[in-house]
Amino acid sequence: MVHISKKYYTIFFFITFLFQVSCQNHGKLDIITDIPSNLDENSGIQMFTSNSLWLIEDNGNKDNIYRINLKGEITRQFEVKNAKNDDWEDLAKDLEGNLYIGDFGNNGNDRKELTIYKLSNPEWEQGDKIEAEKIEFVYPEQKKFPPKKSKLLYDAEAFFHWNNFLYIITKNRTRPYNGKALIYRVPDKKGTYEATLIAEFEVCDNQDTCSITSADISSDGTKIALLTYGYLILITDFKFDDFSKGKKQLIDLGLRTQLEALCFKNDSTLFLSDEKSHLQGGNLYRLDLNKF
Template structure:
């Protein structure tokens, strides 16, 4: 190979080795291979986050640092991962697991597990209490295709209650998110419908896959694949009337996890999908 040809080859290889593009997200790190299906994230401080995986994975919660490295894990006692879809936390330090994934809309064992603060637990396991609930609007299991509105992948905690955002699987797609409320104490409850949101009519982008509320209670963040929905100036009991802003993140992967690191910074994680994802990102609000 001539010297000129070698230089051309080097230039070509350098062009092919450009850094991955993450749009408006800031890449923080690659999650370990054992966490390829992270579906929920929550954090109590700015040094680590807790994550979990969804259906088919272990009954374990994992702590990662803000570079995505695994630093701790707990087996959750008295709990089963039917379809864990999100994590939430309260100001008292409790952590909540949303076992309410319901792709086929046929589950009758919807559960939220309440755990003590995992940052303060020792050993290799952590206890859990059960909060069981049902949707009173669901009459059939499963309902008709046009009423497949009872899957859920997102929730947060505020003032002694948990707020659940359903994921629309209706056919044809309605773009409807139901917002339910249940108490945060052990027991069995009828979830109370407090509102309906219509984010848009594109199923891939408008189905809610994660949610959180800022620590000051002034901002709600909802996640879709590649899109962020922010709600401000709202009343939780009247979310149907809230104004929603939509932001394209310029990076479309299977994003299913979001939480506030502080009142103006979000952490986002995505699942592994072929050669993309399994990353931890941050996003700064305006």
């Protein structure tokens, strides 16, 4: 019987692991790193410095924000005071450096009160906790909780900040699926509001790949990116408030994992992340928009 040392077993399994990773198909996305396993349910990302990103997780996880570097290591975290993670679904930031947490996940369309938490720039904070102000809102068009299946339009996982307002793009859960999304607007100041309905538009008709899971706007205000499970909708040549009338480019990312978050690194590059599910995903990616 041939004896193989533990050392060679280790080398063999390491080479096998590298081979498996290299053979994974990431479509049009360039993989940067894997996300820490305790952040498998990451649902929002934003960037403040060139070498790190802030993340949140969604329903059932801690009331925390986390900073990771581009090696996938957690380098800092804060408990968010005056906040509760009912269903945190996206992160946004403004040009002054404030960070916004969208606590508006609403799978069953039965939440009567929704919240966006406004935080100061986390890069400036000390200690292990960070204060939050509440921006509370309702959708005035929703009359029943939940509405009938054909009106399940009031879940949301995507928003961005522009010019003193937060723009929320809803996630469609209608049965039968009709591919529509709503755009709402709320002020970026502490208070309680009725969200203003800006527009209704059709994304596409495939439920598996058309529901919007994250959004961001470039710092120069010329591009809006909407993420779905496998596609990117890039909007240009638009005017506010109804940016849905702009030019839309549908980009097949070539990946069908649970893509949940995106943010602009610069005006031509995006960072994206997906949840870890069924041994797939859990990664941080980069997408160069100049390729399209």
